Amino acid sequence: xxxxxxxxxxxxxxxxxxxxxxxxxxxxxxxxxxxxxxxxxxxxxxxxxxxxxxxxxxxxxxxxxxxxxxxxxxxxxxxxxxxxxxxxxxxxxxxxxx
Numbered sequence: 001x002x003x004x005x006x007x008x009x010x011x012x013x014x015x016x017x018x019x020x021x022x023x024x025x026x027x028x029x030x031x032x033x034x035x036x037x038x039x040x041x042x043x044x045x046x047x048x049x050x051x052x053x054x055x056x057x058x059x060x061x062x063x064x065x066x067x068x069x070x071x072x073x074x075x076x077x078x079x080x081x082x083x084x085x086x087x088x089x090x091x092x093x094x095x096x097x098x
Contacts, residue, residue, distance in 0.1 A: 002059045006085055008093040010050040010066065020045050021052055022065045022072040023083070033057045043072045059087045066097060 013019060020043045023031040030042040034055035046052045046066075061084055065077035079097045 002087050003056045004059060004085060004087055004090060006054040006057050006083075006090045006093065008052055008054065008064075008095060010046065010052075010095050010097060012096050013046065013050045018068050019066055019078075020069045020072055021054075022067075022077070023054060023057060024063050024065055026061055026063065028063070028075070031058060031062065043069050045069075054085075057085050059085050064095065 008021075022043050023033060025031060032040045032042055033044060034040055040056070044052050044054060061082070064081045064083040065072055066079040066081075067077035071077055081095055083093075083095075
């Protein structure tokens with residue numbers, strides 16, 4: 001399975017500083033990516049300015065879930081967005097929550 005890097009930002013988080021993201025397959029199965037400390041995990045924290053990186057993300061069609069770490073680990077979320085990850089360099093993404 002080919003893997004790549006995706007740099008993303010969600011600019012309209014508002015006052016929320018407790019949110020994380022999780023990548024899932026189109027069937028809802030959690031996908032592991034490398035966290036900033038290079039440990040593999042299914043949940044990645046959102047940093048300052050709504051920025052996060054999905055390092056070692058697989059190529060394909062996915063859903064990006066946004067929620068607290070507890071919500072994501074329980075299969076729950078506050079928002080879910082479609083995400084296509086291409087091989088090679090992915091342009092930085094700017095995603096907006098509704």
